[in-house]
Amino acid sequence: MLKYKWCICDMDGTLLNSKEIISKENESALKKLQQNGVEVIIASGRIDLLMKSFIKQLNLEGNIICCNGGLIKNITTGEIVYSKTIDKNIVKEIILYCLKNDIGFLVYTNNMVYSSKKNYKVENYESINKSAPPSLQIPIEYIDNSTVEYLEKVDVFKVLLISDTEDVKLLKDYFSKYKSLTAVSSLDGLLDIMASNICKGSALKILSKKFRMDLDKVIVFGDNYNDLEMFECAGMPIAMGNAVEAIKMKAKYVTKSNNESGIAYAINNFILNK
Template identity: 35%
Template sequence: MKQIKTVIFDMDGTALNDAKQMDALLIQYRKEIKAADVRLIVASGRLEHMVYNYMDELEIDTPIIGCNGATITYRNQKTPLFAARLPQNELHQIIAKIEELGEIFHIFTLQGLVGLEKVGRLAYYSDTNESKTIEQQVPIFIGSEYLNTEFLKDAVKLLLVTDNLEHFESIRAYAQKLGLDAVQSGDNLLDIMAKGVNKGAAITELSNRGIIDLETTLVFGDNFNDIEMLQAAKYPIVMENAEAAIKKHAFAICPTNEKSGVGQYVLSALGIPFKEQ
């Protein structure tokens, strides 16, 4: 393995434990990692605002890959480095399909999180905003008045939340028929983005811009929306808690997210002594 200069990690199920807490070893040894001249980069299905509190814990200000690769941003910069917006006609068609089936959906835009009701992610982030700094708070817009073309012109991802497997597959097939990409990101979560949008394309974009070198980058993931990112990396590391289909893409398997698996692997690769959590 070449000398590692960059570590890119997914959040849920990877760098976060099941209680949504950041990998304790990454936090504890953040200064040692920085002293080794290694950058930590988040690659998440979340909006950039949703990872600010974790970045504060790690004391990093690196690029943020958000919305499954639909955005690449720098914190506090108004203009994204990269943004792949959903085509408006197809977006409104998929919204109509989901409403017809009576399912919950959230729309991720460059301005914030949009939905019809305070349920699901909207409820979670609305409640957790109360304990965050103003900068860390996720902008939330609730109501049908926000489902207009003008407000959704900067939409980059639609998230379907459903426990109905038949509806899940029906909406996935419909999105794909419309020429959109649809990928499972959790047990009951379907992420819908513009064609060709994924985390693998995003880290390739960073490489093409000279921001990272894929030859010296460790990439960590655990779910289906991480596959392209794992395929694009020279050193794809998969969590022990991932499904077998994801592990097929691994250069190596690290301990689970509950055991600070990312931190354990990174510190071992860098030769930094540590105490296991």
């Protein structure tokens, strides 16, 4: 029997390659872990609505950490285990700022993804919807100045800003003035905005406490700054070869990159063969 009971996987830059696909090697390795009694849990900046096909591919049935920890949800029952939303007035301020300054955005809620009309992320999701079966399609609605008032009626877990890398640094500084917000970069050109004190590490601690899981029995895979707190609390933090240096410094192992099925390499060499 393996010592580890949970395997937490970040998505972008970690589980997914640059084509936003879970490789067959990663899929096979994670299913080996499942066969050995290890529960695989996604911990992502995304919301579960954007991960339906990946959840199905890995046959996941338990809990998922979404929106960098702003939402913990049971993907089988739909139960919200934990959530912390952004103040509705501040959501409106953020979106009005984006509309005025031509900054792309996605707004994550429990049942819908709201988007600016033109950004590469939503164009990709619309393309996916054209070929996906209804059960795997992503629910998307567009927001502009005439419809921004609607956001006052919904609970928002995260706003993703989409801009040039240099602009993201300025945006982070700008929105960091709000004490009720957390702003963190997840990938180049992207800024995640959540409620204050939200991070994946805090969500992992909440989940482990609820299910009485010893964090020493948890494997974590990640690559970027929004994975840092998870690396600091998990027993087996493993950094991707493409990870930022801050993540590599906190890791017990550094595996191959996300484009080289680094998760599979680590599972087969650092976990199953130990």
